[in-house]
Amino acid sequence: MRLNRFLHFLFAFALLSGIVSCSSDNDNDEQEIFYGNGFLFSNEGTFGKPEGDVTFVTADLNLKQNNIFALNNGGAKLGDVLQMIAFNGENAYLLLNNSNKIQIVNRYNFKANGEITAELNSPRYMAFANNNIYVTNDKYNGAKYVSIYKASDRSFIKKITFTDAAERIVEAGNNIFVQNASFGFGNKITYINTSTNEAQPPITLPAGNINKIISNNQNVYAIAAEAANSYIYQISSTGSITKTITLTGIADAKNLEISNGKFYFSSAKNVYAMDMTATTAPTAPLFTVANSVDQYSALYGFSVINDKIFTSDSNGFTQDSKIVVYSTTGAIIRSFTTGIGSNAVYPN
Numbered sequence: 001m002r003l004n005r006f007l008h009f010l011f012a013f014a015l016l017s018g019i020v021s022c023s024s025d026n027d028n029d030e031q032e033i034f035y036g037n038g039f040l041f042s043n044e045g046t047f048g049k050p051e052g053d054v055t056f057v058t059a060d061l062n063l064k065q066n067n068i069f070a071l072n073n074g075g076a077k078l079g080d081v082l083q084m085i086a087f088n089g090e091n092a093y094l095l096l097n098n099s100n101k102i103q104i105v106n107r108y109n110f111k112a113n114g115e116i117t118a119e120l121n122s123p124r125y126m127a128f129a130n131n132n133i134y135v136t137n138d139k140y141n142g143a144k145y146v147s148i149y150k151a152s153d154r155s156f157i158k159k160i161t162f163t164d165a166a167e168r169i170v171e172a173g174n175n176i177f178v179q180n181a182s183f184g185f186g187n188k189i190t191y192i193n194t195s196t197n198e199a200q201p202p203i204t205l206p207a208g209n210i211n212k213i214i215s216n217n218q219n220v221y222a223i224a225a226e227a228a229n230s231y232i233y234q235i236s237s238t239g240s241i242t243k244t245i246t247l248t249g250i251a252d253a254k255n256l257e258i259s260n261g262k263f264y265f266s267s268a269k270n271v272y273a274m275d276m277t278a279t280t281a282p283t284a285p286l287f288t289v290a291n292s293v294d295q296y297s298a299l300y301g302f303s304v305i306n307d308k309i310f311t312s313d314s315n316g317f318t319q320d321s322k323i324v325v326y327s328t329t330g331a332i333i334r335s336f337t338t339g340i341g342s343n344a345v346y347p348n
Helices: 003-012
Strands: 038-043 053-058 082-088 091-096 101-106 112-116 123-129 132-138 144-150 156-161 169-172 175-182 185-193 209-216 219-225 230-235 241-247 254-259 262-267 270-275 301-305 308-313 322-327 332-337 342-347
Touching: 038 082, 053 082, 082 123, 082 342, 091 123, 123 169, 123 175, 132 169, 132 175, 169 209, 169 219, 175 209, 185 219, 209 254, 219 254, 230 262, 254 301, 262 301, 301 342, 308 342
Parallel strands: 185 209
Antiparallel strands: 038 053, 038 342, 082 091, 091 101, 101 112, 123 132, 132 144, 144 156, 169 175, 175 185, 209 219, 219 230, 230 241, 254 262, 262 270, 301 308, 308 322, 322 332
């Protein structure tokens, strides 16, 4: 390997030493980085521009590499608004909301190996169950539906239409649950039986508008809010509400996450933690994030992975996002920047 090419490689790959491999000394060979044992950050980019990208950060948070899709695919643009990343086997599925595309890559080297474009119209989120792929689509003032594909060959199977929103989607007990609420409006969840791919009658929550649903240990959890109080609902994999926790005095709770037997959520700029077995709301926040340029940016992204809490300040989409990583005691571990509009972090 020539010296100048080696130096260029070190610079371009942000000194990610120790995880680089070369197959030979031939100048035509490409260097390959292993993206396992770290974190992937989904960066939306600016709406209307092909600025969506992914940042990789090592597990110890010491090294990072931005825009890893372009770096491993000949400079190709990923697309417009990277909404989320999902995983199935050795592949990562990069859902691009405004490009109406799901880009598929190998999750460990990030080289493209396929895409889904059929029957996508403003896709929002995706999940896997019963050897199928389920994608919510929610066009502003337009069609709202779940499009279903075979996981084996990614061919389109059918769509399930909705009159209410089709937002977040999760798997529990090999069944699919769709959040029929968006931007804090709506109180219904639809359960899809994946054996028949038919929607069941919606689950209506008794109080609050849903901000987010997640899946954990074969249950679905929904965080819902109203003007004075918020609620966490536990829903079984067959669609029954089995537990309700009232978060008295905490308004507009959102960003629900579960890690190591604890709920984590936010209200305004406050982040709270509580045991999943608790029946009452915490009396004080775990920590409060710093002010940002507007009320929507300070906690634009929020993820909890094992003993790390990741927060993202999107800076009004005018510059790169600021990531601050906290311990589960609320102490700051590390801060750094990623791309424009970082919305979530995923373990890889």
